[in-house]
Amino acid sequence: MPSVLLLEAICVCLLVGAPPSLPLQEVHVSREILGKISAASKTVWCSAAVDVLFLIDGSHSIGKGSFERAKHFAITVCAALDINPERVRVGAVQFSSAPWLEFPLDSLSTQQEVKTKLKRMVFKGGRTETGLALKYFLRRGFPGGRNASVPQVLIIITDGRSQGQVALPAKQLQERGVTVFAVGVRFPRWEELHTLASEPREQHVLMAEQVEDATNGLFSALSSSDFCTFASSDCRVQPHPCEHKTLETVRELVGSGLCWRGSRGTDGVLAAPCPFFSWKKVFLTHPATCYRTTCPGPCDSQPCRNGGTCVPEGLDRYHCLCPPSFREEANCAPTLSLACRIDVLFLLASSAGTTPEGFLQAKAFVKRFAQASLNEDSRARVGVARYSGELEVAVPVGEYLDVPDLVRSLDAIPFGGGATLTGSALQQAAERGFGSARTGLDRPRRVLVLLTESRSEDEVAGPARHARARQLLLLGLGSEAVRAELEEITGSPEHVMVYADSQDLFHQIPELQGKLCSRPRPGCRAQSLDLVFLLDASASVGPENFARMQSFVRSCALQFDVDADVTQIGLVVYGSRVQTAFGLDTHVARPAVLRATSQAPYLGGAGSAGTALLHIYDRVMTVQRGARPGVPKAVVVLTGGRGAEDAAVPAQKLRDNGVSVLVVAVGPVLSEALRRLAGPRDALIHVAAYTDLRFHRDALIEWLCEEANRPVNLCKPSPCMHEGTCVLRNGSYLCACRDGWEGPHCENRVLRGDALKAGGQPPSPPQQLRRPGHPGR
Template sequence: MTPTVPLFLLLLGLIGAQATLDQRMAAAMAAGLCKTRPTDLVFIIDSSRSVRPSEFEQVKVFLTNVIDGLSVGPNATRVGVVNYASRVKNEVSLKTHRSKAGLVKHVSKIEPLSTGTMTGLAIQFALNVAFSEGEGGRAKSPDVSKVAIIVTDGRPQDNVKEVAQRARDAGIEIFAIGVGRVDMSTLRQMASEPLDDHVDYVESYSVIEKLTKKFQEAFCETVSDLCATGDHDCQQVCISTPGSYKCACKDGFTLMDDGRTCSACSNAAIDTVFVIDGSKSVRPENFELVKKWINQIIDKLDVSDSKTHVGLVQYSSTVRTEFPLGRHNNKKDLKDAVKKMEYMERGTMTGMALRHMVDSVFNIAQGARPGVQKVAIVFTDGRSQDYIGDAAKKAKDLGMKMYAVGVGNALESELKQIASEPIAEHYFYTADFKAMSQIAKKLQINVCNGEEDPCECDTLVKFQKKVETALQALNKKYILYGE
C-alpha cells in the first residue's frame, strides 16, 4: 500500500499547481494583464425560428462579453459574425471594425433570420467567405489563430460532419456551444479535439453568459501591462482593462468615435435618456404636455449617428423602453416616436425605472456607446412608491449625469436624491405642467451660445449659469425651488 501515499501527494501537487495557475490567470485578467494573440475569430450564430427574439438578445450579450475581453485591432484579434438559419448572412466581416466600440455597436443591431437550421451551410460559408482574405482574413500562418465559435440550439437540417472536417483541415479551431434541445452528437462532429475543451452545453440561453469566462481565459495570454509597455494606440491616456486596454483623454478633451483619438472640441457624443413618469396622477392632457416638453428639448440636441443619441423610458407600476439609444438618429424620427408614446396610467415606481435605466437602457448591448457621456433626464409628478436611493446612487457612481424635473406633487427630497452634484444645477420643480415648456427652453444640452466657437459647447450637459437668472424671471405663479 505504500505507493498510495506518494501517488496521493502527487495528485495534491497537481491540483495545487492547477489552482495556482487558475489564480494567476484570474489575477492577470482582473489586473488587465491579458492580451489575445493575433486571431481571426468568427462567431457563427443560429437564429432559426426555434430561437426566440429574447433568447437571441442573450446570445448577443454573450458575444459582447466575450469581445470585451479581447484585444481588438487589425494586428490583434479581428472579429467576424455569421448569422444563419435557412440562409446565411455575413453580419460582420473580419475587416469591418478596427475598434471594440464599433464592433459592439454593430453586434447589438443584428436581427434574427427566424427560418430553418442549415448549420452545415453556415460552416461552409465561414470557410469559403468569412475567413477569406477578401473579407479580412489573414494568410495562414503559425502566428495567427483561426477560430470559429458556433452557437446553436437545434438539430441541423443538413450535413455538418464533412464540412466541419474540411474547416478543421484548413486550420480553423472550432468551438461548438449547444443550448437546450440541441443534438449533442452534431456538436461533437463539428468541434475540434480534444472534445472536452471544445464542446459546451447550457440548459437555456438565459445562462449562456456563464461561458464568457471560459472563452475570455481561452484567448488570454499573460503579458506585461500593455499601457506600461506602450503596446497600444491611444493618443493620450491608456487604461488597462481585463484582456486588453481602453483609451481615455485628458481633461478638456473628448474621446472620438474611433475609441483612441482625442478632440479638443468638447461638442462630442452624448447618450441621453428621458425617464418619464406615466402614472395616473399625471392625467392624459398633461401627458401630452410632457411629450411636447421632451420634443422641445430634442430640438436643442445635436442629434446624429456620431453625436447625440436619445432613448426614452416610460414608467408607472411597470417600466417600458419606448425606444432604445441609437434607434432614431435624426430629430424628425425621434419626435415622431415621442408623439406615438401611449400613456400607461398606473402607479409611480421611480426606483424601478432608475434600475431599468442603469441596467438595461444604458447597456452596450442595447445601443449605449462605450466611452460616451451618459445623461438622464428624469421627470416625475409625485412621490415614488418604491425606494430610489440605491438606484440613483448607482447611476451617479457609474458616471451618469442625472437631471431631475418635478411637477405638482413631486417631492423636493426625492428630486435631490436623483440629481447630480451640484444639486442646484441638476434639479427643477414647478407647480404647474404648463411651466414645463419654460424649463425646456432653458435646458442647455450640447448647444453653443450665439457666435461662439462650437468647441466651447458644454458636453457634460449641465444647465448654464444663465439658466438660474432666466428661471427667476418666470411668472411668480410657477414656484421654482433651488438650493
C-alpha cells in the first residue's frame, strides 16, 4: 500500500515591513497659529551659563534616515544658542549598544564649530540601550561639564524603544537637577518618552520630525527660567490641545481556506478549514497638551482683502495668497480705488426668488467692494437699499462714519421675502434713493447698481428709462438667467456683469470699479450742435483771467467736430460793448475756430450780460447768421458774476426760443443773480477760481452733449426770415411769408412791375413743406 503523506495544517504568514510614514504630533490650532508658532521659533535667543548635552539614538531601530533628522533638529536648536565658554556650552553623545562620546562640553567654543561637528556624526547602529547611556551620565556626569551651580539640560532624541529599563536612571538624573527633554523620532513609543522627560511632562516631550514646532516647544519650556527670550515682549506661552500619534502593525482575521492533513501511517488525506490573516498598519493616538509660544504677527491686522489669505514671513513681514481676480494687486486690494467723485446706491433684491442665501451673498459682495474701494480720502459715497414689494433705503448715500460702520450697517439689513418688483424699485430709487443730494451740474455722478438673481414680476423698461432720464447710470450684476432683463434695464450689454457662483461674483469687483469711474470720451463728435460761447471781457475779469477763459474755450472746442454739417461754434465777448468775435458760420474747421478764439479782443469796462444775451438772440443765434433749423442750440456764459443782474429775462427769452443756456460762474461766492440766470433747470457750474476752469471741462462737455441729444422744435428759433411765420406740420415745417417775401425761408423779396407782367399772375405765398436741415446761404 502506498504511503500517504498526511499534511499538517500549516498557515504561513509573511510580515513585510510597511513603508514608514512620517509620525505626527498634531497641534489642533488654525493655520494662522501654526504660522505664528513657526515664526516665533526663529526669533528666540538663549544666552546664559548653561550646559546643554544632546543624547542621540544611533541604534538600528531608528535607522539612518531618522538619525539624520535627529542631527538636523540638534543643529536647528544650536542656531538659537549663544555658544561660547562663558555662556552656553554644547556636547553630544551617540548611544546604541553602548554610549559613544562625540564631543564633550568643553571642546568647542563657537556655534559654527558645534554645527560642523554635529553634521559629521556617523550612524553606528546596534541595540537601543537608553538606560545604559543614562547610567553613564550618573557615573561620570556630563563630560566636560562645569560644577553643579551651572544648570544642566539633557536633550534625548530617540524612538523610545529601549531594550532595558529607563525609569530609574531617568528619575535619578532628574533628582540631581538635570532638566531632561525627550524628543521622539520615527514612530516613537510615547509612554517611554514620558518616562524619560522632566516634569511637567507636556512641556518636555517633543517630536523632532516637525522641527520648527519642536524647537518652539523646547524654547518655550526654557523661557520660563529666563534662559531663552523671544524677540518681542508681547510673545506668550499658551497651551493647545494636540495629539501624539505612532504607527503599529496589527493582525486581522480575513477568513478561512481549505487545508489538507495526512500522515505516513494512514491511507487517507483529510481536509479541514484553516484561518488566514492579513496585517495592516494603524495609527495609535495619544491625546495631549502642547505648550507653544506665539508672538503678535503681521497678519493680526488682517491686511489681505477680498478673501485673500495672509501668510506671515517672520514677525514683521507677510505675503497674501489672493483670489484669481486680485493676484496682481498688493494685499489683494485693487490699486484702483474709487478716486472719482461719485454717489453709488446698491439696490439689493430681497425677494423670495432671491433666497436668503443669495441676499447674504449680495451683502457680502457690497462689504468686500467697500473694503476694497473706499478709504478716508475717497471722494466716493455709497448707500444700500433693498427691495421686494417696496423699496427700503437701509443706508442712505454717504450717511456712515467710516467703512467699518458701513459694514456693521450692512450686517443689520434683514432679508425681506415677497414678490420681485424690480420695476417699482427702480422708479422709487430714481426719485428718492439719493435723498437730498445736490442738484444741478455740480453734483457728483450718480450710479445705481442692481444686484438680483430673479426676474422681475413687473414691467422694468419704463422705470429704467425714467431712471436714465434723471441722469442715473444703471449697472447690473446677476446670474445668466437675468442677463437679458439686466441689459434692458441698463440700456447696454456693457453695463451688465454676469457671474456663475459666489466666488465669481467677488471677482467682478475690479470690473465694477472700472465701470464706476470710467467715463465715455468727452465730446459728442457726430452730433449736430450750434454752440455759442459768451465771454465776460469786462474790467472785473481782467486780461489775465480773460486769457484763461480763451484757453478753456479752446480746450472745449477740441472735443467737437467743427464742420458746417456737424458742430458750428460762435464766440461773443462783452465789456464796454458787445462784440461778435466770430459767428456760427464764420469758420467751418476746428483750427480756424482755435485761432479766432485766441484773437478775441479783451474789452474792459463795465459789462452787461443781459445786453450780450439779447445780442445773441437778435444777431447770432438766427437763421440769417448761420443757425440751422432742426439743430440743437446752446449758449455757454462764462462770467465772473458782475453785470449779471439784468440777464435772467434775456436768458429765459433764449430758452423760450429753443436755445439752452448754461452758466459757468467763476468766483468764491455765487450770487443770487447768477442763480436766476441759471434758470429753473439749475444749469450752472460753479468754479472757485479761473485757474480751476480746466477741471470742469468734462462736466461742461457732458452737459452740452445731453443738450445736443434733446428733441428740438423745428420752429424754435424760427427759420423764417422777414417776420415769416413757422408752421409745424407732419414732422417738418413750412414758412408762411408776409406780403412781399417768398422762398423756403421767406428770404427773397417779391418782384413787382415787370415780374408780374412776365409771369402773368402774382406769386402766392409758399406752402411747401421743409425738412429740417440747412437754410440756403
